[in-house]
Amino acid sequence: MNNILIAGGTGLIGKRLTTYLESTGNTVFILTRKPTAANHIFWNPSTNEIDTTKLESTTHLINLCGASLAGKRWSHAYKKELLDSRIQPAQFLLANIQHFPKLSHYITASGINCYPLNQAKVYTESDGFGTDFVSQLVKQWEETANLFSKHCLVSKIRISPVLDAQGGALVEIMKPIQAGFGAALGDGKQAMPWIHYEDLVGIFDFVLQHQLAGAFNAVAGTSTNKEFTAICAESISKKIWLPNLPAFMVKLLFGEMAILLLEGVKTSNETLIKAGFKFKYTELKAAISSCTKG
Ligand SMILES: NC(=O)c1ccc[n+]([C@@H]2O[C@H](COP(=O)([O-])OP(=O)(O)OC[C@H]3O[C@@H](n4cnc5c(N)ncnc54)[C@H](OP(=O)(O)O)[C@@H]3O)[C@@H](O)[C@H]2O)c1
Known part of the structure; x- marks a missing residue:
């Protein structure tokens, strides 16, 4: 255990x-700034506070910290928060490594949007980082994670937008479609990588059980924005009747964050498959239906 x-x-x-x-x-156990349950442990990386009384038995440390990329418009201040909320918690955990004498594995969340913005290529984990803001953010995030390799195994799960009815990308995309105003974005041809939450959870567990180190593209499939929007609509028996929302409108509405909606990367999940991971959801229709109907 x-x-x-x-x-x-x-x-x-x-x-x-x-x-x-x-x-x-x-x-x-869970490290949180606002403990509310018996298995919650208080910490606050930005004020260097942590309750160290229950950390000693930790064998595996999973770090999912990070302010939401889609949380707010990317002002200068919010970009700093996006970076600080990922780097500070990891650095703070490392500064407290003496409290984890049994630690064998550090697994960090990372992002699939770490590759150059080139729609023509299918990226593998050995490809380099892009130069845009998110790619560079992920690069620093993973570089901080790599510092744990002196102490234990390190894995970086490059997560695609997660399909889950409880929140995240799918819920946001469904809102205008549900209201009858859904539309594809830009030319609609941009790549939309995705993963069902059950597979993502399975990947964390798989990497942990098999003691796999390195980076892993956590992606089940890649659709286009237009296909993705149409399948979302179909899953709740709605029609997309509006023309695509032009790219300039998306940029006006979302500012620099529009890059997440108008650009996408195609990535390979061969590393996980070759290691023996079996995805449950490889068809977008089935994955979305399981969320909207489940
Ligand atoms: N969901 C996706 O589709 C997706 C896709 C790609 C990557 N990811 C990455 O996966 C990770 C988890 O995603 P999620 O969807 O579960 O995010 P979430 O629901 O927003 O949860 C993020 C967690 O990070 C903690 N946090 C935020 N800012 C912090 C700070 N400054 N210091 C310490 N803790 C902080 C919060 O914990 P407390 O408030 O309890 O302290 C919160 O529970 C994130 O890093 C995200 O970027 C997610």
Whole structure:
């Protein structure tokens, strides 16, 4: 049995992961700035505070901390928050490494939007980082994670937009479609990588169980924005009747964050498949239906 500590485990992915890991016999504790449950442990990386009394038995540390990329418009201040909320918690955990004498594995969330913005290429984990803001953010995030390799195995899960009815990208995309005003964005041809939350949780567990180190593209499939929008609409028996929302309008509405909506990357999941991971959801229709109907 593993003693797993999840930093940032109160969010969308953390809740799903906690439920799964507990159901398979692990003990899970969560580091959070606002403890509300018996298995919550208080910390605040920005004020260097942490309750160290229950950390000693930790065998695996999963770090999911990070302010939402889609949370606000990317002002200079919010860009700093996006970076600080990922780097500070990791650095603070490392500064407290003496409290984790049994740690064997550090697994960090990372992002699939780390590759250059080139729609013609299918990227693997050995490709380099892009030069845009998000790619460079992910680069620094992973570089900080790599500092743990002096102490334990390090894995970086490059997460694609997660399909989950409880929140995240799917819920946001569904809102205008549900209201009858859904539309594809830009020319609609941009890549839309995705993963169902059950597979994402399975990947964290797989990497943990098989003691796999390195970076992993957590992507089940890649659609186009137009296809993705149409399948979302179909899953709730709605029609997309509006023309595509032009790119300049998307930029006006979302500012620099529009890059997430108008640009996408195609990535390969061969590394995970070759290691023996089996995706449950490889068809977008089935993955979305399981969220909207489930
Ligand atoms: N969901 C996706 O589709 C997706 C896709 C790609 C990558 N990811 C990455 O995966 C990770 C988890 O995603 P999620 O969807 O579960 O996010 P979420 O629901 O927003 O949860 C993020 C967690 O991070 C913690 N946090 C935020 N800012 C912090 C700070 N300054 N210091 C310490 N903790 C902080 C929060 O914990 P407390 O408030 O309890 O302290 C929160 O529980 C994130 O890093 C995200 O970027 C997610």
